[in-house]
Amino acid sequence: xxxxxxxxxxxxxxxxxxxxxxxxxxxxxxxxxxxxxxxxxxxxxxxxxxxxxxxxxxxxxxxxxxxxxxxxxxxxxxxxxxxxxxxxxxxxxxxxxxxxxxxxxxxxxxxxxxxxxxxxxxxxxxxxxxxxxxxxxxxxxxxxxxxxxxxxxxxxxxxxxxxxxxxxxxxxxxxxxxxxxxxxxxxxxxxxxxxxxxxxxxxxxxxxxxxxxxxxxxxxxxxxxxxxxxxxxxxxxxxxxxxxxxxxxxxxxxxxxxxxxxxxxxxxxxxxxxxxxxxxxxxxxxxxxxxxxxxxxxxxxxxxxxxxxxxxxxxxxxxxxxxxxxxxxxxxxxxxxxxxxxxxxxxxxxxxxxxxxxxxxxxxxxxxxxxxxxxxxxxxxxxxxxxxxxxxxxxxxxxxxxxxxxxxxxxxxxxxxxxxxxxxxxxxxxxxxxxxxxxxxxxxxx
Numbered sequence: 001x002x003x004x005x006x007x008x009x010x011x012x013x014x015x016x017x018x019x020x021x022x023x024x025x026x027x028x029x030x031x032x033x034x035x036x037x038x039x040x041x042x043x044x045x046x047x048x049x050x051x052x053x054x055x056x057x058x059x060x061x062x063x064x065x066x067x068x069x070x071x072x073x074x075x076x077x078x079x080x081x082x083x084x085x086x087x088x089x090x091x092x093x094x095x096x097x098x099x100x101x102x103x104x105x106x107x108x109x110x111x112x113x114x115x116x117x118x119x120x121x122x123x124x125x126x127x128x129x130x131x132x133x134x135x136x137x138x139x140x141x142x143x144x145x146x147x148x149x150x151x152x153x154x155x156x157x158x159x160x161x162x163x164x165x166x167x168x169x170x171x172x173x174x175x176x177x178x179x180x181x182x183x184x185x186x187x188x189x190x191x192x193x194x195x196x197x198x199x200x201x202x203x204x205x206x207x208x209x210x211x212x213x214x215x216x217x218x219x220x221x222x223x224x225x226x227x228x229x230x231x232x233x234x235x236x237x238x239x240x241x242x243x244x245x246x247x248x249x250x251x252x253x254x255x256x257x258x259x260x261x262x263x264x265x266x267x268x269x270x271x272x273x274x275x276x277x278x279x280x281x282x283x284x285x286x287x288x289x290x291x292x293x294x295x296x297x298x299x300x301x302x303x304x305x306x307x308x309x310x311x312x313x314x315x316x317x318x319x320x321x322x323x324x325x326x327x328x329x330x331x332x333x334x335x336x337x338x339x340x341x342x343x344x345x346x347x348x349x350x351x352x353x354x355x356x357x358x359x360x361x362x363x364x365x366x367x368x369x370x371x372x373x374x375x376x377x378x379x380x381x382x383x384x385x386x387x388x389x390x391x392x393x394x395x396x397x398x399x400x401x402x403x404x405x406x407x408x409x410x411x412x413x414x415x416x417x418x419x420x421x422x423x424x425x426x427x428x429x430x431x432x433x434x435x436x437x438x439x440x441x442x443x444x445x446x
Contacts (some may be wrong), residue, residue, distance in 0.1 A: 004294065004306075005313045011153060011290035012317070018144075018157035020281040022165040025196075026052075029189040030275045032171050034268070034340055040186045041341075042264040043122040046115055046222035047186070049256035052278075053249050054102050055137060058095040059235035061238040061244030062141045063090075067296040067376045068237065069149035074300025085146060087230050089223065091238060092142055096135045103131035113257035122186050129190035136201035143204040148289050149296070150215060159203055167196045173220075230384050240361065240380035244387050251391035251426070253279075255419040258400055262416065269349035270416045272340045277357045279365075280325045284365035287318045288372035295376045299428070304445040311373050311442065322365035326358040342360065349416070356420035363428040370434035376439050386433055395426030 025046065033040040065088055072081050099144050102109075110120050173181065174188030184191065208214055252274065259270045291314025298307035329336070333354035337347045371383050396419075400439045401407045403418035411420075 004310050005235070005317070006293055008287070008290045008310065008314050009150065009317060012286040012295065013329040014153045014157050015148060015412075016282055016286035017285055017291050018153065018160035019158075019159040022074050023279050023282055024164050025167050025193060027276055027279060028168050028171050029193075030271060031340060032175050032189060033186055036175050036183075036185060038130060038264050038268055038343065038346075039119075039171075039265075041118045041185055041271060042260070042267040043126065044189070045256045045267045046110075046124040046260055047130075048271070049254065049274075050106055050109065050127060051103065051295045053246070053254070055098045055134060056249045057242050057246035058099050058138055059141045060135075061095055061242035062092065063140060063145050063245075063289075064238040064241030064375060064380075065142075066145050066292060067147045067299075067378075068234070069146060070293045070296035070301030073150055074297035075302075078216045079148075079218060081150075082148075083224065084219060085142075085217070085219055086130065086221070086223045087227050088142060088234060090226050091230060091234050092138055095138055095242075099134045099138070100131045103127045103134065109257075113254070113260070115257055119260065125187045126190045129156045129187055129194055132189070132199045133194040136197040138275045140197065140201050140204055143208070148293055150217075150298075151293060155207055155211065159200060159207070161434060163196050163205075167192055167200065172196060219289040228409075237375065237378070237380060240384045241375060242382070244384045245393050246423065247384070247387040251387075251396045251423060253398055255399065255423065256414070258403070259416045259419060262414065265343065265345050265349065266416050268341060268343070268352050269326075269337075270419075272316055272337055272346070272350040273353035273357050273420065276336055276338070276354065277330065277361060280329060280361045281364060281368070282323045283325060284318050284368045287321065290314065291369060292372040292376050295373055299329055299376060307376075308442050308445070311438075314371055314373070318365050322362045324334045325365075326362045329354050329361060330358040353417060353420055356417060356424055360424040360427055361422060363424060363431045367427065367431040368429070370438045374434070374438055374441060377445070379437070379441055382437060383434060386430055386437075390426045390430045390433075391423075396431070398422040398426065 026267070029044060029048070033044040053291070063085075068084060069081055072078070072084065078110055104127070106124060107120075110123065115123065118271065147153050147156045170192035171189050171352075173179070174184050174191050175185035176188075208219060256267065256270055256274065260267050263295060291310060294310040294314070295307045298310060333351040334347070336354065337350035341347055341350070372385055374380070399419040399422040402410060402413055403415065404412050406412045407422075
């Protein structure tokens with residue numbers, strides 16, 4: 001048990017450092033946009049919500065392939081990994097086309113959610129740049145998933161840290177201008193992300209070609225024609241996984257679009273709360289990735305008992321981390337809000353929202369681990385159904401009613417707090433149901 005705990009903790013810690021570096025992209029843009037203008041921060045809230053919805057959903061399709069490669073590794077079938085990775089490029093290509101189409105043409109979504117006209121130009125310009133940053137981001141995610149499945153996340157982490165060192169000065173320079181470059185405002189953050197993503201992909205390709213640890217997998221061979229049987233297996237894992245992430249993320253990010261009508265102060269306060277929540281989410285995400293890699297490894301090796309023990313160990317670590325981060329978010333809410341903004345009204349509202357986000361994070365941590373481990377057992381459709389019903393229906397739908405129409409005995413709050421309260425309640429119920437499903441699934445493997 002101690003050895004398994006050490007393996008999961010080291011793997012998760014390495015992944016966490018890299019994920020925090022990537023999340024710091026968003027933190028950097030939030031702080032830079034907030035210092036540039038309150039209107040830029042409000043527009044970023046909307047633009048980031050759309051981009052994150054698209055990117056993280058498609059990233060979920062790529063991440064869902066982790067159990068496939070981890071099982072091949074556990075079964076000692078390393079030579080089959082390369083062909084499987086090459087086949088996954090077809091899935092990645094489809095994801096790129098779909099994602100870029102949404103980002104290049106967001107007008108209908110902005111009109112549907114009643115985003116104020118004054119924000120739309122900045123949002124559309126920002127997303128048009130990020131559309132071309134999406135392909136390298138998805139290919140880099142495929143590289144990251146491969147490394148996580150094989151138990152070698154360190155190279156990815158170093159690459160992500162180095163990319164942050166490039167992103168920070170570029171965002172400041174492009175946004176505020178200088179050295180002959182005019183101030184680009186919010187769209188400057190987008191250009192910085194585009195340049196960093198393509199640089200990171202070039203480095204990942206160089207690592208794949210040059211590092212000896214990849215040679216046993218035979219990755220650099222001619223790409224075979226599409227193997228539709230294998231692609232269907234990928235789709236059975238990736239599509240429900242990606243759709244589940246889409247539901248989860250849009251239940252989170254669509255809040256920004258519905259909150260935008262409450263004004264720039266409300267949108268800015270929500271952006272602070274959502275950004276901190278997204279950063280905190282990196283810890284349970286890292287633990288879920290590490291735990292699922294170990295569970296899939298043992299399932300591939302034919303040892304169901306050790307797979308269950310790995311799951312229990314990951315769950316213990318996840319609960320401890322969630323308690324720590326939720327407590328810190330609540331206790332330090334005023335100080336955290338003050339890092340992002342100078343406006344006292346924005347700080348006060350953001351500090352109130354962070355009390356609700358503390359509950360949201362704890363439930364999010366539990367359900368994240370459950371979903372990742374369930375994917376190892378090829379259970380994907382029921383979690384998707386639960387997400388759709390609870391996170392969209394109860395969470396997002398209930399939030400909208402409580403904010404603008406009133407819900408039962410409660411009058412309309414006209415505050416972003418309504419969205420966080422209802423979403424936290426929906427996520428807590430989701431976590432309980434997924435925990436029961438995981439318990440039943442693992443009991444069947446005894």
